Amino acid sequence: MNQILAREQLSEQVFRIRVAAPLIAEERRPGQFVILQLDTNFGERIPLTIADADPDEGSITLIFQAVGRTTQRLAALNVGDPIENLLGPLGQPTHIERVGHVVAVGGGIGAAPLYPIVQAMKAAGNRLTVIVGARTADLVILEDEMRAVADELIICTDDGSRGEKALVTEPLKRLCEADPRPDLAVAIGPPVMMKFCAETTRPFGVHTVVSLNTIMVDGTGMCGGCRVTVGNDTKFVCVDGPEFDGHLVDFDNMLKRLGAYRKQEQQAQEQTPHPKERCRIPEVRS
Amino acid sequence: MSHVAPEDLAHRAEEVLATLEGRELSKKERMGIPQQEMPAQDPVARRETMSEVTFGYTEAQARVEAARCLQCRNAPCIEGCPVRIDIPGFIKAIEDRRYGDSIEIIRRTSLLPAICGRVCPQENQCQERCTVGKALKDTFQSVSIGRLERYVADRAREQADNPAPDVKPETGKRVAVIGSGPASITVAADLRREGHAVTILEAFHRPGGVMIYGIPEFRLPKSIVDEEIETLKRMGVEIKTNFLVGRTRTLQDLLDKDGYDAIFIGTGAGLPKFLGIEGENLVGVFSANEYLTRSNMMKAYDRERADTPIFQPKVVAVFGGGNVAMDAARTAVRLGAESVNVIYRRTRTEMPARAEEVDHAEEEGVVFHFLTSPKRILGDDDDRVVGIECLSYELGEPDDSGRRRPIAIPGSEHVIPVDTVLVSIGNDSNPLITQTTPQLAANKWGNIIADESGKTSMDRVYAGGDIVLGAATVILAMGEGRKAAAAINGMLRGEPEET
Ligand SMILES: Cc1cc2nc3c(=O)[nH]c(=O)nc-3n(C[C@H](O)[C@H](O)[C@H](O)COP(=O)(O)OP(=O)(O)OC[C@H]3O[C@@H](n4cnc5c(N)ncnc54)[C@H](O)[C@@H]3O)c2cc1C
Numbered sequence: 001m002n003q004i005l006a007r008e009q010l011s012e013q014v015f016r017i018r019v020a021a022p023l024i025a026e027e028r029r030p031g032q033f034v035i036l037q038l039d040t041n042f043g044e045r046i047p048l049t050i051a052d053a054d055p056d057e058g059s060i061t062l063i064f065q066a067v068g069r070t071t072q073r074l075a076a077l078n079v080g081d082p083i084e085n086l087l088g089p090l091g092q093p094t095h096i097e098r099v100g101h102v103v104a105v106g107g108g109i110g111a112a113p114l115y116p117i118v119q120a121m122k123a124a125g126n127r128l129t130v131i132v133g134a135r136t137a138d139l140v141i142l143e144d145e146m147r148a149v150a151d152e153l154i155i156c157t158d159d160g161s162r163g164e165k166a167l168v169t170e171p172l173k174r175l176c177e178a179d180p181r182p183d184l185a186v187a188i189g190p191p192v193m194m195k196f197c198a199e200t201t202r203p204f205g206v207h208t209v210v211s212l213n214t215i216m217v218d219g220t221g222m223c224g225g226c227r228v229t230v231g232n233d234t235k236f237v238c239v240d241g242p243e244f245d246g247h248l249v250d251f252d253n254m255l256k257r258l259g260a261y262r263k264q265e266q267q268a269q270e271q272t273p274h275p276k277e278r279c280r281i282p283e284v285r286s
Numbered sequence: 287m288s289h290v291a292p293e294d295l296a297h298r299a300e301e302v303l304a305t306l307e308g309r310e311l312s313k314k315e316r317m318g319i320p321q322q323e324m325p326a327q328d329p330v331a332r333r334e335t336m337s338e339v340t341f342g343y344t345e346a347q348a349r350v351e352a353a354r355c356l357q358c359r360n361a362p363c364i365e366g367c368p369v370r371i372d373i374p375g376f377i378k379a380i381e382d383r384r385y386g387d388s389i390e391i392i393r394r395t396s397l398l399p400a401i402c403g404r405v406c407p408q409e410n411q412c413q414e415r416c417t418v419g420k421a422l423k424d425t426f427q428s429v430s431i432g433r434l435e436r437y438v439a440d441r442a443r444e445q446a447d448n449p450a451p452d453v454k455p456e457t458g459k460r461v462a463v464i465g466s467g468p469a470s471i472t473v474a475a476d477l478r479r480e481g482h483a484v485t486i487l488e489a490f491h492r493p494g495g496v497m498i499y500g501i502p503e504f505r506l507p508k509s510i511v512d513e514e515i516e517t518l519k520r521m522g523v524e525i526k527t528n529f530l531v532g533r534t535r536t537l538q539d540l541l542d543k544d545g546y547d548a549i550f551i552g553t554g555a556g557l558p559k560f561l562g563i564e565g566e567n568l569v570g571v572f573s574a575n576e577y578l579t580r581s582n583m584m585k586a587y588d589r590e591r592a593d594t595p596i597f598q599p600k601v602v603a604v605f606g607g608g609n610v611a612m613d614a615a616r617t618a619v620r621l622g623a624e625s626v627n628v629i630y631r632r633t634r635t636e637m638p639a640r641a642e643e644v645d646h647a648e649e650e651g652v653v654f655h656f657l658t659s660p661k662r663i664l665g666d667d668d669d670r671v672v673g674i675e676c677l678s679y680e681l682g683e684p685d686d687s688g689r690r691r692p693i694a695i696p697g698s699e700h701v702i703p704v705d706t707v708l709v710s711i712g713n714d715s716n717p718l719i720t721q722t723t724p725q726l727a728a729n730k731w732g733n734i735i736a737d738e739s740g741k742t743s744m745d746r747v748y749a750g751g752d753i754v755l756g757a758a759t760v761i762l763a764m765g766e767g768r769k770a771a772a773a774i775n776g777m778l779r780g781e782p783e784e785t
Pocket residue numbers: 033044046047048049050063064065066067068069070071072109112113212213214215216242258259262265268
């Protein structure tokens with residue numbers, strides 16, 4: 001059984017848990033994720049990125065935002081409680097290479113999946129600029145962790161309560177305008193943010209990797225529910241991804257597909273009301 | 287076929303049985319006995335429920351049907367059964383009310399009779415060869431072998447006559463069985479019986495393969511599959527769910543690091559095909575796999591209790607004509623769709639689905655558009671499906687498979703308004719294991735190459751079922767499992783391999 005070994009609240013709706021999962025801890029590489037399910041009979045299977053792992057302890061770290069039924073239930077679990085089903089590691093690991101200067105952009109909860117990539121990029125000998133964005137100061141996560149790895153850390157918030165008062169695309173644009181340009185950008189966050197990061201880097205020809213968070217069921221390539229249009233091809237995010245060339249992803253279609261179950265999800269929310277209003281991850285305005 | 291109430295069928299069978307009882311019957315008399323129809327739920331009522339459509343024969347029905355068998359000396363039916371069940375043998379036992387003998391005869395060769403009796407495409411297998419059907423010039427008038435098999439198996443289950451097979455003393459050998467569909471279940475049972483330690487590694491949180499996630503409850507109750515899994519556990523087979531070979535562990539590591547002495551790969555054909563037409567990524571287009579998995583394994587049909595949502599369709603188009611398409615269409619009916627349209631390129635005779643499922647779908651109000659094929663899927667500004675544009679076809683000359691090839695009629699484009707599309711045009715095999723195991727030989731469709739005994743290009747690694755055959759059937763997967771288990775057992779005992 002995958003027991004919860006530690007639990008911590010990072011911000012109002014963001015939680016970090018350490019879960020016993022020896023095999024996953026041993027095999028996982030940056031960029032990979034797990035699918036978990038809290039109740040074998042009626043639970044939903046949801047994907048979460050492996051934010052960190054400790055093979056010696058046999059544990060993995062998950063960082064998640066309590067946005068809906070399953071993530072709220074997960075947030076309500078305590079140390080010692082088991083996660084009934086935990087499958088992983090899934091997806092293709094991030095392609096880690098020494099390219100020179102890497103800009104890593106994390107929006108909201110996106111900082112969590114970004115963290116292991118940032119670590120690996122640094123270890124591979126890259127110069128690293130990290131941009132962390134959030135709606136407001138309380139929602140900035142992993143600041144200390146990022147600072148420990150990054151050569152430069154830029155924090156921005158929508159309301160200016162912490163760091164720059166800006167959207168992540170603004171410092172990103174600045175960096176692209178510099179000479180020499182960054183060699184690679186990695187952007188992880190809400191789909192709209194990733195879309196505009198890709199639009200920002202496109203004119204500069206800076207290759208931009210995004211990590212897509214589509215709806216998933218099995219996570220093994222069996223259902224096709226996670227499919228996205230990349231260039232002229234249909235790709236399955238769970239097995240071909242989750243990372244793709246941001247300049248080729250059809251974000252508009254992806255956003256619409258993400259909304260396929262919105263009505264039902266809202267109904268499920270109403271059945272298990274959350275005391276606080278739903279937190280909205282920062283969105284980049286067009 | 288019009289629906290007859292189960293009570294009437296039962297009553298009629300009693301009457302016929304009374305005229306047969308205690309008499310020596312001639313072949314001619316046997317041929318004159320009316321075929322026993324399968325009692326089923328009322329077609330209107332069953333649109334509302336996931337519970338099994340068919341009830342199974344009553345004892346009288348089973349005995350009347352058994353009396354139709356001519357006990358042919360050459361038994362051509364046996365040739366049609368992939369696992370060579372002694373069909374006249376088990377049917378004679380039913381006629382003589384020796385039900386214990388009957389199930390015992392079936393179990394000699396088949397491990398999953400309650401399942402195969404329900405889902406085998408009998409009309410293309412055992413029943414296709416049956417002398418009675420041949421004499422009456424209608425395969426559908428053959429002795430109902432599958433229904434009889436189901437009767438005997440259900441009867442044994444109801445009487446709790448489902449003993450876990452004896453297990454021989456431990457051999458100390460360990461085998462990993464990947465996947466938990468019918469091929470893997472068979473390998474696990476057969477090897478455990480020989481005293482080997484067997485571990486099943488299954489990616490999903492629930493074992494059973496397609497029988498759990500794909501084939502719906504109304505056709506194959508999940509409790510029957512669960513019982514087979516329970517039997518494995520009682521025999522001492524270990525089942526590890528949430529274990530994706532290729533990711534959680536590579537195949538090579540299972541041999542090298544985890545020390546398994548042999549591996550069986552039974553990972554099935556679970557990669558949904560799409561047509562590659564315009565509009566396939568619109569909101570409202572689903573693979574049948576996704577739709578069925580949400581409904582079956584995630585129980586999304588139970589809206590009160592399940593957390594997993596499922597798209598609420600109004601007007602549905604289903605692409606394809608196989609079992610998967612029928613299951614998707616009939617699931618949509620049960621989830622409240624107002625109209626369900628099956629779009630199939632050829633005609634009814636060419637449909638690969640089991641005839642019974644096509645009949646049932648029709649009774650439930652599914653509409654068939656034959657000689658029709660989708661050209662593109664139309665969406666609105668929000669990328670939601672609003673219709674499909676189709677082309678009409680006519681049948682031309684027979685192709686390599688002997689089926690008449692459909693040819694598009696130019697200018698026949700027409701639009702069918704729908705809000706949901708379920709793509710059910712087949713499955714390829716999942717490439718994960720072959721991709722992460724370069725030494726393992728596969729063909730161009732991604733199927734693992736294995737010889738007659740299931741042996742692959744890698745030492746100590748065997749494979750069988752859909753991963754080798756391409757999307758096939760439960761009974762073929764089981765048959766392959768049997769052969770592979772025998773080969774693995776021989777290898778583990780150090781017997782020289784047959785080449
Ligand atoms: C590969 C991958 C990695 C992910 N990693 C993380 C992670 O590390 N941390 C984290 O917090 N989340 C992550 N997600 C998103 C996470 O899976 C969803 O937040 C989760 O499924 C929500 O489930 P729920 O039942 O709590 O909410 P639901 O009731 O299902 O949904 C609540 C709200 O969230 C939206 N939503 C649902 N699914 C998604 C989704 N996949 N992406 C964005 N919005 C969604 C819905 O539209 C709805 O508004 C990841 C997703 C993918 C595909």
